[in-house]
Amino acid sequence: MATRPHPVPKALRGWVLPLGLLLLWWFAARFGWSSSPMLVAPEAVWARAVRYTASGELRSALGSSLWRNLAGFAIGASGGLLFGAALGFSRLFERAVGPSFHTLKQISLFAWIPLISVWFGLGDAAKVAFLSLAAFFPVVLNTFEGIRSVPREFIEVARVLKFSRRQLLGRVVLPSASPSIFAGIHLALIYAWLATLGAEYLLVAGKGIGNTMIDGREHFQMDLVIFGVIVVGAVGFTLNWIATRIETRLLAWRGRSVAQF
Structure with a gap:
């Protein structure tokens, strides 16, 4: 049975909401719907x-x-992969440090800033440490869950076939855990970008798109602030698109998802 064509061309589906908001913004500025000087054209x-x-x-x-x-x-993703793999593969390691880790993950990311500023100062080193922390936790959690979620039946079949440890890891565990691991890496990339702006707001000012927005706010240049917001959104979209493309290519063996429309 032939599928019904979509009323909106595929190339334009993601632009419907942005174009609608842009049109609404233009009308609001053009016809003076607000007298606030903060509304720029x-x-x-x-x-x-x-x-x-x-x-x-x-x-x-x-x-x-x-x-x-x-x-x-x-830094954060690499450390998260190693730590998450240790938690996933070693019951002893999980019992020893797992409770402490699960306690630390409940602490708000921004609550670490006072400690980070004492340990690393207020410059770029502190900002990178803050971003590393933002990327660390989602990678650890998804790596751990991915490894622990490998079906026991797969392990039993591998033992019957007398797989070596290397074969068990490369042919059974990693393929089964890779969707969860890539999901954690994907989240880490997004969280790191969001934390980049937070670090530039809360630590010492320097060059950065977040500081550009701060300068615009302090000088009441709303055109600069809005431009910064658009750039931040565009970069976030690009990073997400790149991560999705890489994940899709590396996990192509899974086939298409059930979401066909």
């Missing part, structure tokens, strides 16, 4: 974007933020 934001990009300030600010984000993500 889309044209003003576009003009600010052109100037900020042409001057090189955007490249400098965004480069600094992305460097911190990727450094913190790499």
Whole structure:
């Protein structure tokens, strides 16, 4: 049976809400729906974007933020994979440190900032440490859950076939646990980007897209603030898209999901 075509072209499906909001924003500014000076026109934001990009300030600010984000993500995700694997494979290690870890994960991420600032100062080292912590916990939890969720039947079949430890790990455990592990890495990348902005707000100011937004707020330049918000959203979307594409390619053996429409 032939499927009914979608009324909206595939290339435009993700743009319906943004275009609708943009149109509403333009009408609000054009016809003066609010007298607040905080409501700036889309044209003003576009003009600010052109100037900020042409001057090189955007490249400098965004480069600094992305460097911190990727450094913190790499450190936190690597540590999370090792720690999560240790928890998953070793019952003794889980009993020894698992309760402490599950207690620490309940602490709000921003509650660590006073300690981080004492241990690492207030510069880039503190920001990277904060981002590492943001990426660490989701990777640990998903790695642990992925390993512990491997069906016992798979393990029994591998033992019947007399798999070595290396074969058991490479052919049974990792393939079964990889969807959960990649989900944790995906979450870590998102959380690290969100934490990047929090670190730039709460620690010493420097170059970064978060500090650009702070400057705009302090000088009541709402066009700069809105431009910063758009850039943050665009970068977050791009990081999510890249992570999704990598995950889809590496886990292509799973086949398509049930969500066909």
